[in-house]
Amino acid sequence: MLTIRLRLTLLYALGVAFGLVLAGVILHLALPVVIRERVRSEARRSADALARRVTGQERGGAVFPLSPVFQLRLYDQFGPSIRNSSGVELPDLTPGHLARSWQGEDFFIATSDRRVIYVAPLYWEGQVVGAVQVGQSLEPFDDTLRLVDRILLLYLTPLGALLAAALGYVLAGRALSPVERFIREVDQVSAESLDRRLVARRDELGRLAERVNSMLDRLARSFEIQRDLIRNTTHELKVPLTNLVGYTDRLSRKVGDAANRDLAERAARVARYMRALVEDLLALARGEAMEKWETRAVELSDLLHQVREEVVSEADPVRFELNGEVFVEGDPIRLKQACINLIKNAKKAVDIKKARLGQSGEVAVRLDQVNSQARIAVIDTGIGIPADEISHIFERFYQCKAHQGFSGGTGLGLTITKLIVERHKGTIDVSSVENQGSTFTISLPAMEVE
DSSP: OOOHHHHHHHHHHHHHHHHHHHHHHHHHHHHHHHHHHHHHHHHHHHHHHHHHHHTTSOOSSOOOOOOSSSEEEEEETTSSEEEEOTTOOOOOOOHHHHHHHHTTOOEEEOOSSSEEEEEEEEEETTEEEEEEEEEEESHHHHHHHHHHHHIIIIIIHHHHHHHHHHHHHHHHHHHHHHHHHHHHHHHTOOGGGTTOOOOOOSSHHHHHHHHHHHHHHHHHHHHHHHHHHHHHHHHHHHHHHHHHHHHHHHHHHHOOSHHHHHHHHHHHHHHHHHHHHHHHHHHHHHHHTTOOOOOEEEEHHHHHHHHHHHHOOTTSOEEEEEOSOOEEEEOHHHHHHHHHHHHHHHHHHHHHHHHHHOOOOOEEEEEEEETTEEEEEEEEOSSOOOGGGGGGTTSTTOOOGGGTTOOSOOSOHHHHHHHHHHHTTOEEEEEEETTTEEEEEEEEEBOOOO
16 A cells, blocks of 8 residues: 555656657657748748849859758749759749749748748849748758657656656655654544544644543543443442342351252352452453553562462462562553453363363463563463364453353453553463363563663
């Protein structure tokens, strides 16, 4: 796809080339006409000059010193020429031509070849005593015309197009420089900096900037309303659900008969699931609402130590391979949440494999730095993910078929993890083989710490 600058450059070049070709065509058509008229004018002037010379001398057979350009011939009243230029190639005048000349008329004779022939009466003391015939061939001008056509079409047109392209590229760049500045200003506006506004100039881009600023005002108001809703919902939902979990847990412990105890435990599990679902929904909503996160330098090995203490027990088959200190810029709470989500999923995959296939597995968490990228890899030898489901695992509420029937997941963990990673300008990749295991790799820009 050609850029606007290149399209303008191409337009300039084609315009100049078309103009030069058009000028060449016009010149090709007009120049012969101009030359012919010029020759006719010179022929008339030469004939007049010769007539004045003849009328001032004695008539005889002498040859006048003539112009090498024109061919000249003199006629008397009886018809035959009485004075000729050397090497004459002029046609003889017909009786009709002589009659017209004898009547005092001057005229041009049409010929089949490319010659201009002019006939004028010769006066002596006010009486016509003869005629002057002047002629010149136009063929010597044909070479000049062909040379002009060749120079214009073969040399000037391509050269002019190249110069126009070079000049057009520079001019287009200058003309579009305000657009480039406008793009850079727009790029600096994000969901985290909706208070930025574009500079409105007094031109078309200024009007566009005003429209964009108006749109940003509406977006800012919409985001603020969404943040207020999230804050209010957090309080209104989390507190009742937390209380409900506590009530159902106490109820399940106090119920005496087995049937009612099982019912109370089911209610407690549903309450815990609802609380987890609400927390995940709120976390997802906060991330999509682009709330400002408090970012700072985070040392990932220390963060993973904290994760191990929170979610990994001594009985869990989870080992950590932390290769030195690796720093990134980010929100430690969100990064910890992303790591916890991956480790919980890996532990769950190992448990499912053991329950379904009777095979044990393990989880490995590896941290290292590759060039300018900090990488956290969570590797499990669990149930794995079918190849046709890998492209869907980051979708909301999606759960792999192999995980269905096992409680504890809301289908939002990987969606939230991907959102957190992308908010930190990173990527998350997954590779998996069914019944053999999966590897989730988080890549983040590493910080250089002195």
